[in-house]
Amino acid sequence: MSELDSGIDTEELRDAARRLLSDKVDRRAPWEDRDGGRAEIESAMSDLGWYLLTIPEELGGLGQNFDSLAPIYEEAGRALLPLWPAGTMAAIDVLAADGSQEALTALQAIAEEGHRIATVILPADASLQSARISMVPGADLATHLLLIPESGDACHLLAADAAGISIEVVETWDRSRSFADVVLSDMPADAVRIALPESLALARAHGELALAWDCVGAAEQCLTETVDYMMGREQFGRSIASFQALKHRAADHKVALELARSLAGHASAAYAQKSGGWAEIATQARLMAAGAFRSIAEDSVQLHGGVGFTWEYDCHLFLKRALVNEMLDGAPETLKDRIAEALLERAMSSRN
Amino acid sequence: MKESDSIEALRREIREWLAASLPKDWRDRQRGDDIPGFLAMQREFFAELVAAGYATPHWPKEWPGGGKSLAEQIAIFEELARAGAPRMSLFFVSLYHAAMTLVECGTDAQRKKHLPAILNGEVWCQGFSEPGAGSDLAALRTRAVRKGDHYVVSGQKIWSTLGHFADQCLLLVRTDSSGPKQAGITFLLMDMKSKGVEVRPIKQITGDEEFAEIFLDEVEIPVENLVGVENEGWKVAQVTLSSERGLSLVELTERMALSLWQLVDTASAGGEGFSAIDIATRREIVDISGRIEALRAMLTTLMANRIAGREAIGDASILKLAYSRLSRDFTALGLRLGGKAALCDTHYTLGAGYETGNWMFDFMNSYQYNIAGGSNEVQRNIISERVLKMPREKMA
Numbered sequence A: 001m002s003e004l005d006s007g008i009d010t011e012e013l014r015d016a017a018r019r020l021l022s023d024k025v026d027r028r029a030p031w032e033d034r035d036g037g038r039a040e041i042e043s044a045m046s047d048l049g050w051y052l053l054t055i056p057e058e059l060g061g062l063g064q065n066f067d068s069l070a071p072i073y074e075e076a077g078r079a080l081l082p083l084w085p086a087g088t089m090a091a092i093d094v095l096a097a098d099g100s101q102e103a104l105t106a107l108q109a110i111a112e113e114g115h116r117i118a119t120v121i122l123p124a125d126a127s128l129q130s131a132r133i134s135m136v137p138g139a140d141l142a143t144h145l146l147l148i149p150e151s152g153d154a155c156h157l158l159a160a161d162a163a164g165i166s167i168e169v170v171e172t173w174d175r176s177r178s179f180a181d182v183v184l185s186d187m188p189a190d191a192v193r194i195a196l197p198e199s200l201a202l203a204r205a206h207g208e209l210a211l212a213w214d215c216v217g218a219a220e221q222c223l224t225e226t227v228d229y230m231m232g233r234e235q236f237g238r239s240i241a242s243f244q245a246l247k248h249r250a251a252d253h254k255v256a257l258e259l260a261r262s263l264a265g266h267a268s269a270a271y272a273q274k275s276g277g278w279a280e281i282a283t284q285a286r287l288m289a290a291g292a293f294r295s296i297a298e299d300s301v302q303l304h305g306g307v308g309f310t311w312e313y314d315c316h317l318f319l320k321r322a323l324v325n326e327m328l329d330g331a332p333e334t335l336k337d338r339i340a341e342a343l344l345e346r347a348m349s350s351r352n
Numbered sequence B: 001m002k003e004s005d006s007i008e009a010l011r012r013e014i015r016e017w018l019a020a021s022l023p024k025d026w027r028d029r030q031r032g033d034d035i036p037g038f039l040a041m042q043r044e045f046f047a048e049l050v051a052a053g054y055a056t057p058h059w060p061k062e063w064p065g066g067g068k069s070l071a072e073q074i075a076i077f078e079e080l081a082r083a084g085a086p087r088m089s090l091f092f093v094s095l096y097h098a099a100m101t102l103v104e105c106g107t108d109a110q111r112k113k114h115l116p117a118i119l120n121g122e123v124w125c126q127g128f129s130e131p132g133a134g135s136d137l138a139a140l141r142t143r144a145v146r147k148g149d150h151y152v153v154s155g156q157k158i159w160s161t162l163g164h165f166a167d168q169c170l171l172l173v174r175t176d177s178s179g180p181k182q183a184g185i186t187f188l189l190m191d192m193k194s195k196g197v198e199v200r201p202i203k204q205i206t207g208d209e210e211f212a213e214i215f216l217d218e219v220e221i222p223v224e225n226l227v228g229v230e231n232e233g234w235k236v237a238q239v240t241l242s243s244e245r246g247l248s249l250v251e252l253t254e255r256m257a258l259s260l261w262q263l264v265d266t267a268s269a270g271g272e273g274f275s276a277i278d279i280a281t282r283r284e285i286v287d288i289s290g291r292i293e294a295l296r297a298m299l300t301t302l303m304a305n306r307i308a309g310r311e312a313i314g315d316a317s318i319l320k321l322a323y324s325r326l327s328r329d330f331t332a333l334g335l336r337l338g339g340k341a342a343l344c345d346t347h348y349t350l351g352a353g354y355e356t357g358n359w360m361f362d363f364m365n366s367y368q369y370n371i372a373g374g375s376n377e378v379q380r381n382i383i384s385e386r387v388l389k390m391p392r393e394k395m396a
């Protein structure tokens, strides 16, 4: 149990998140063409004050760091939350770090007017006048966009319904969340400029960590449900959970999951304190967690047998989310290539 | 003073001490092709560690250097690793398994006799495993029959680490075979110079002779060398097996983390900067470094939980399995990146971490973590049964 500075208890946050999400999230809804009540969940999250957690106190927030968000992201994964709060949360980190008057005004609007932001990373070769950024999580529900160019140029914060911007919902295999392409044809004149050199690194690391925890929470849930199923399923006169070949696979998954959780925890603390190598460690945490989640979700289908191959059982919910989590903002190879040089240098500098 | 400040002070003190006391030439003196040199170097540095109080932080406080918290013990291991000091392999069983068993389960007389001797360099080995009793340790059959004031012991022990250098042995024997196999086991202390003890070193996969077989033919062991109660030695053995409390993994993991540069160095051989490292290799190094960081983080949490007295069942198995698999993959990568050079039988340093200078040696050696101290498969049984609560195997 850890107490944050202002006396907010992360375990209490986790409990509250778990209660809320298990009460409100109907994870089958998107797969059965029912309305999953996303609007209601979103407003319940706002009511609980999640979006205030990391907003500075002088702007009416609670002034917490990433430690308070990690349990929420983990519970979001466990519940297969159909929303993407990390867009707004990452934007909060960028705006708070920037600290300009425009940024503070934007933070206030998040706290008081319910602005919700999709963080959009613009590829280095994209132009603000003409670009399509595909599969931005939660962009269809955002009131605003924070465009962060990979080139290192200034970011732009603008209304999602501004002229020159269109948001086109895309149907993906993972119905557990919504995605939209963001199409830019002109940069609105009233877009707010945020010229913080660290924007890209902050937004990226925040997104990686959110994904890492989403994977950890979902992977744990998937493994638990898989083991429960195995306990109840009998073949050859005994529970299939008693076959050692299967037990050992489950044990390996458990080890991978716990390693992923440990690294996510370490990376979150590094990000919160901006201690050495925080950006690379965040990426490593996401890589490891996404890998563990994917292999658990993949094996979950196999371990369920025929029912695992059905729409009716939930194995595919996890599998599809896992495959998307592993690819968002770059395939594993892309991520590794991005951080390799920095890691190699750090390793060589530790030579004694 | 806050606890973290006192740990920092201890770390500084050790660093200063190491800067002055660590023999610079220890790697040359602990070469795999020079066993007398290895033994001499181990004894020399051990004596220095004992004198400075850094060998016995886990001992009770009435002993020199003793009475340190687990956090302080961790700090000492980490600093030794960071300074690249030799591992005290010759004395590990003495300092941990033997000493802690005597502290917790021994008699006053046994403690008075052996603990000072250990500080003076008495070497112990562990005689638990037998040809027919490995993972299933409780199936052991070495017989002991009580005759007057001594036990007469016959049988065979195997895989006893450094048994051929040992003065004393922690010995598990069977004194009763009428009941369940865990009942009827007795824990004895055996002088390796006793009549009827024959030790044969076993050559390992690495070519070294680091463990031994111990043949026992009507060896007489005085009854005063009984630890605990006759037929209740299984309980004592559990104390022995948990005596090091994860500290060797703290040390080994730290040493692996510090050796990442070896991997990078091996991969960049023949290139300017990192230019010789191709993209696939870079990716593999990223993966391995992530696993090392994850393991370190897991270890930090586990040790903190242990200190706070809230370790969960199976945590140690998860950690051990994670470490053992990583040790294989880490050294396998080094071996592959090392190319032909790594395949050549060049000399290597004993008692080092992963900077022995020979990847083939490290790779071969890494199997030991996967087999000894509960094999990977045994750890998977524990994790699936005790953590995931899957049905238990039916065992004889």
Ligand SMILES: Cc1cc2nc3c(=O)[nH]c(=O)nc-3n(C[C@H](O)[C@H](O)[C@H](O)COP(=O)(O)OP(=O)(O)OC[C@H]3O[C@@H](n4cnc5c(N)ncnc54)[C@H](O)[C@@H]3O)c2cc1C
Pocket: B125, B126, B127, B128, B129, B131, B133, B134, B135, B136, B158, B159, B160, B161, B162, B211, B367, B368, B371, B372, B373, B374, B375, B376, B377, B378, B381
């Ligand atoms: C380097 C080294 C140092 C050692 N030092 C010592 C020492 O100092 N003192 C000492 O007493 N012993 C020592 N040992 C012995 C060690 O504890 C045993 O090797 C270990 O317990 C395994 O037993 P075994 O070798 O008989 O293998 P076995 O138990 O025969 O195992 C063979 C294979 O079967 C698997 N297996 C066994 N049971 C099961 C099961 N229930 N489910 C699934 N798979 C199973 C194992 O995992 C392994 O893969 C050492 C071993 C090594 C390698």
